[in-house]
Amino acid sequence: xxxxxxxxxxxxxxxxxxxxxxxxxxxxxxxxxxxxxxxxxxxxxxxxxxxxxxxxxxxxxxxxxxxxxxxxxxxxxxxxxxxxxxxxxxxxxxxxxx
Amino acid sequence: xxxxxxxxxxxxxxxxxxxxxxxxxxxxxxxxxxxxxxxxxxxxxxxxxxxxxxxxxxxxxxxxxxxxxxxxxxxxxxxxxxxxxxxxxxxxxxxxxxxxxxxxxxxxxxxxxxxxxxxxxxxxxxxxxxxxxxxxxxxxxxxxxxxxxxxxxxxxxxxxxxxxxxxxxxxxxxxxxxxxxxxxxxxxxxxxxxxxxxxxxxxxxxxxxxxxxxxxxxxxxxxxxxxxxxxxxxxxxxxxxxxxxxxxxxxxxxxxxxxxxxxxxxxxxxxxxxxxxxxxxxxxxxxxxxxxxxxxxxxxxxxxxxxxxxxxxxxxxxxxxxxxxxxxxxxxxxxxxxxxxxxxxxxxxxxxxxxxxxxxxxxxxxxxxxxxxxxxxxxxxxxxxxxxxxxxxxx
Numbered sequence: 001x002x003x004x005x006x007x008x009x010x011x012x013x014x015x016x017x018x019x020x021x022x023x024x025x026x027x028x029x030x031x032x033x034x035x036x037x038x039x040x041x042x043x044x045x046x047x048x049x050x051x052x053x054x055x056x057x058x059x060x061x062x063x064x065x066x067x068x069x070x071x072x073x074x075x076x077x078x079x080x081x082x083x084x085x086x087x088x089x090x091x092x093x094x095x096x097x098x
Numbered sequence: 099x100x101x102x103x104x105x106x107x108x109x110x111x112x113x114x115x116x117x118x119x120x121x122x123x124x125x126x127x128x129x130x131x132x133x134x135x136x137x138x139x140x141x142x143x144x145x146x147x148x149x150x151x152x153x154x155x156x157x158x159x160x161x162x163x164x165x166x167x168x169x170x171x172x173x174x175x176x177x178x179x180x181x182x183x184x185x186x187x188x189x190x191x192x193x194x195x196x197x198x199x200x201x202x203x204x205x206x207x208x209x210x211x212x213x214x215x216x217x218x219x220x221x222x223x224x225x226x227x228x229x230x231x232x233x234x235x236x237x238x239x240x241x242x243x244x245x246x247x248x249x250x251x252x253x254x255x256x257x258x259x260x261x262x263x264x265x266x267x268x269x270x271x272x273x274x275x276x277x278x279x280x281x282x283x284x285x286x287x288x289x290x291x292x293x294x295x296x297x298x299x300x301x302x303x304x305x306x307x308x309x310x311x312x313x314x315x316x317x318x319x320x321x322x323x324x325x326x327x328x329x330x331x332x333x334x335x336x337x338x339x340x341x342x343x344x345x346x347x348x349x350x351x352x353x354x355x356x357x358x359x360x361x362x363x364x365x366x367x368x369x370x371x372x373x374x375x376x377x378x379x380x381x382x383x384x385x386x387x388x389x390x391x392x393x394x395x396x397x398x399x400x401x402x403x404x405x406x407x408x409x410x411x412x413x414x415x416x417x418x419x420x421x422x423x424x425x426x427x428x429x430x431x432x433x434x435x436x437x438x439x440x441x442x443x444x445x446x447x448x449x450x451x452x453x454x455x456x457x458x459x460x461x462x463x464x465x466x467x468x469x470x471x472x473x474x475x476x477x478x479x480x481x482x483x484x485x486x487x488x489x490x491x492x493x
Binding site: 007008009010012013042043045046047048050051052057059060093094 | 132133134155156157158159160161174176177194195196198
């Protein structure tokens with residue numbers, strides 16, 4: 001299972017606790033993980049990436065194993081630690097605004 | 099026993115203020131949707147327990163919420179918690195926040211472009227829902243005015259949304275341009291006597307009308323004068339801030355423009371100025387008394403560069419003559435050191451026998467008058483900045 005930590009506002013929308021777990025078939029990438037999250041929690045469609053363009057929302061960041069993966073290719077394979085569930089993916093709202 | 103429910107959208111969530119028909123004592127519930135911007139919330143005239151909310155965020159985009167029990171519980175219409183998250187065929191049901199602009203049938207490319215701040219052409223990009231207008235006859239039909247300016251309609255209670263593309267497609271779209279707050283469709287008025295006639299307003303494009311249920315639209319800006327335009331009397335480009343009408347006289351419209359308070363008696367075909375003796379004819383809100391179609395209210399703001407009341411005095415101005423002659427209503431409102439703004443969707447009236455009027459400020463106060471504006475008192479003083487105020491009169 002892939003572990004994903006959501007920012008507080010998205011937890012409230014999805015009615016979940018801090019961390020969610022989703023199953024990904026095939027390579028574990030940003031795209032496949034987000035596909036799995038949106039399938040499991042359709043109320044999050046459009047909140048992490050645009051409905052149509054699938055572009056990440058500008059004020060969101062993806063942190064993986066202590067690294068900023070925000071600008072990695074959405075199809076780049078994620079580290080084994082994410083794939084085997086020992087490390088979560090952090091989806092973080094940028095510090096901006098009030 | 100009659101009562102009122104005041105629906106308040108703020109910069110950091112929503113609040114519901116409830117009272118009986120006397121409007122002396124208020125119960126405040128909230129915040130709802132904490133931390134999100136609630137640009138607007140409005141109840142269905144057909145089923146007052148059905149309330150729609152526009153919840154948005156610079157981080158997470160747009161969400162539509164709906165309550166069917168008067169605001170006690172809420173769901174995103176396409177994705178109620180606890181129900182299967184996929185529909186027939188396994189397709190996800192997360193449609194309630196999906197606002198996708200129509201493409202041209204001929205080219206498959208995005209329908210038209212608009213003018214950008216630097217004068218170049220820019221594609222339409224969805225930002226948020228500014229205004230929600232439920233149908234007067236069908237609780238499942240609701241309109242959404244959005245930024246970048248377009249009108250969407252849902253006929254399934256907010257579950258899915260489709261654009262009414264005739265508005266952007268009628269030809270003047272490339273001349274529309276964003277105001278300081280973005281290019282927003284902020285006013286949607288359905289003619290109470292004719293659901294096929296709808297008025298909308300856009301900053302900064304102007305007012306438009308459809309007479310065929312949204313298939314075709316025409317600009318209705320004749321008589322407006324905007325000195326910030328190269329052609330001050332242009333067909334489109336005017337920064338209309340708000341339009342209001344009285345349900346008994348849907349051909350008479352009142353407008354608060356960027357500057358100027360205007361009036362039309364022919365459903366917007368022509369306008370004339372009724373600013374009269376106002377201390378400033380800049381402002382955002384305008385509304386009409388529930389029982390007196392010639393009694394209207396505005397809140398003058400000093401200027402487009404100084405968004406606060408003239409002289410630091412918060413005054414509602416009332417005209418009982420449909421404009422031109424205005425009186426200041428000050429009792430109970432701060433008359434010194436007041437530098438708040440009252441945004442375009444932040445005034446509403448109830449329809450109790452003695453008409454109540456409500457408005458919210460960017461300072462977080464919601465003021466109420468239960469005597470048509472003669473006297474005011476705050477229901478709450480310290481909310482986040484108020485973006486919108488709507489009132490439901492309950493029987």
